[in-house]
Amino acid sequence: xxxxxxxxxVIHGRFQVPHNDHLxxxxxxxxxxxxxxxxxxxxxxxxxxxxxADRLRSSALANPLTFYERxxxxxxxxxxxxxxxxEMTIVPLPITHLKLYRHYVPLDGVFLLSICDDWGRHKHxxxxxxxxxxxxxxxVPPDQKGxxxxxxxxxxxxxxxxxxxxxxATVRHCRTWNIAERLRELDxx
Numbered sequence: 001x002x003x004x005x006x007x008x009x010v011i012h013g014r015f016q017v018p019h020n021d022h023l024x025x026x027x028x029x030x031x032x033x034x035x036x037x038x039x040x041x042x043x044x045x046x047x048x049x050x051x052x053a054d055r056l057r058s059s060a061l062a063n064p065l066t067f068y069e070r071x072x073x074x075x076x077x078x079x080x081x082x083x084x085x086x087e088m089t090i091v092p093l094p095i096t097h098l099k100l101y102r103h104y105v106p107l108d109g110v111f112l113l114s115i116c117d118d119w120g121r122h123k124h125x126x127x128x129x130x131x132x133x134x135x136x137x138x139x140v141p142p143d144q145k146g147x148x149x150x151x152x153x154x155x156x157x158x159x160x161x162x163x164x165x166x167x168x169a170t171v172r173h174c175r176t177w178n179i180a181e182r183l184r185e186l187d188x189x
Contacts, residue, residue: 008109009033019166021147029112039093043067047094076169115139156180
């Protein structure tokens with residue numbers, strides 16, 4: 001694992017539903033910085049816009065968890081992985097509204113990201129266009145991306161096993177909040 005080289009790292013994702021590869025991504029980012037700021041994208045429908053690089057990201061079925069629910073799950077996942085409250089901050093990040101970034105995240109931090117598709121390249125270009133420092137954790141082709149939250153949501157929707165693909169905190173909270181039923185209701189509309 002790489003040594004901490006940044007004071008503040010800003011990492012981001014939709015985390016709809018947080019899974020084991022999300023945890024790997026978060027921990028790779030945390031290994032590089034003293035303090036990790038986790039930006040939850042698509043924090044609410046009013047700040048969620050369609051993006052040409054990935055049009056499905058903005059649908060209700062692709063965003064079943066609220067910002068609060070994702071914050072709670074991510075907090076618990078990171079705590080269970082050994083990251084203390086003092087080492088993390090979880091915030092909303094309206095990823096498609098570049099002019100709003102300064103209101104949510106420290107722009108002097110390094111923006112950590114992984115790239116596995118056109119959307120990842122688009123975000124990297126956005127960050128660079130704003131003059132933000134970036135660090136690419138890894139770049140892989142789409143077929144090597146790993147776990148997909150879309151697949152997890154589909155498994156939940158269809159009543160297939162999904163729990164083995166997610167950290168314990170995700171399982172616990174998704175069961176408590178009955179996210180599988182919420183997905184079925186969204187799918188029926």
